[in-house]
Amino acid sequence: MSVANFLEGISRRRSIYNLGKNVNLSHDEIVNVIEDVVEQTPSAFNGQSSRVVVLFGEEHQKLWNIVKDTLRPMIPAEQFAQTEAKVDGCFAAGVGTVLFFEDQAVIKGQQEMFALYADKFPEFSEQHAGMAQFAVWTALAQLGLGATLQHYNPLIDNAVTAAWDLPATWTLRAQMPFGSIEKAADAKTFMPRADRFKVFG
Template sequence: MTQSVLEAVKVRRTYYGLSKETVTSNERIQEIVRDAVKYTPSAFNSQSARAVVLFGAQSDKLWDITTEELRKIVPADSFGPTADRMKGFSAGSGTILFFEDQKVVETLQEQFPAYAANFPIWSNQSSGMLQLVIWTALEQEGLGASLQHYNPLIDDEVKKTWNLPSEWKLIAQMPFGKPTFQPNPKEFQMHEQDVRVFS
């Protein structure tokens, strides 16, 4: 019996220990990302999500870029842990970049001015759903992943390196690969008032 959607969400974790060892094909990963972008809901069916999948040396290049951008702002005498973190991300087999097309967002703002302030918020919410869908699906394939946010620090260099449209806004980065160790048990801080029910 296949695992339920909720069970899959429950077991999804953040993996920092990654390797480049093959777990599933690059084609399968591309299929997951394409399907997730296609089927994840968006406000007004805007379909503003964009994704870039980087494998191998291309993924390594992203983390080299991030390392060099961080070197400009992190003091040299405390850069060691930062460099180690970047090496951990580049140890994986790939990275997914999540974007939102601002041209789509701005067009909707013009078409529906009463909701103009909400469209950037809804765009980010849709991106968050997409990230969770892909993250969970990758884990179902035996891959580990984490979610990183080095934007806007790396935005310009990323668009320049991969010749991406200027209206694509970088939202998050997801390094993935075969897990090399299991994360610690997850801790929960559930409070009585977190969920309120009225019937």
């Protein structure tokens, strides 16, 4: 792959809020790509702390019902309709959701094994999580799918763990609803490069 192709692939990754279910790929095809991408994502000391749950159909809808049920008592009734419309129209409207977790048991084990860096492993874990999320997001874009990255954690953590009987050591880090692109993202703007980059030598 050329650098140009790599950059083109990255540029296709955008926040798509108008998702649909018009997807011709099978669930297995999508899951296989996600598994391959996460497996190839680098992690500190090859700890491989990322964990992923992929939801389709009723299970996908269940997640977004959990989000709404969790938020309902926290938001004034006159404002909740807007929140519900966003959840239903932007996230639940997709064909599936990827849930990203970090396994705290792995992090604890690394802290014990590499005591010199013990205080750094939570930070390393967040870096690994971010890379996995970015890589999956970019791969979905290459499949022609739209996605966004959401963070309703930690509000929904306990309900999600209970709903899918997940290990208590898995900490939810992000939710990525995905589906067909029903409306493309607006043009992206960038700040001046001189404000972001410095080169010496």
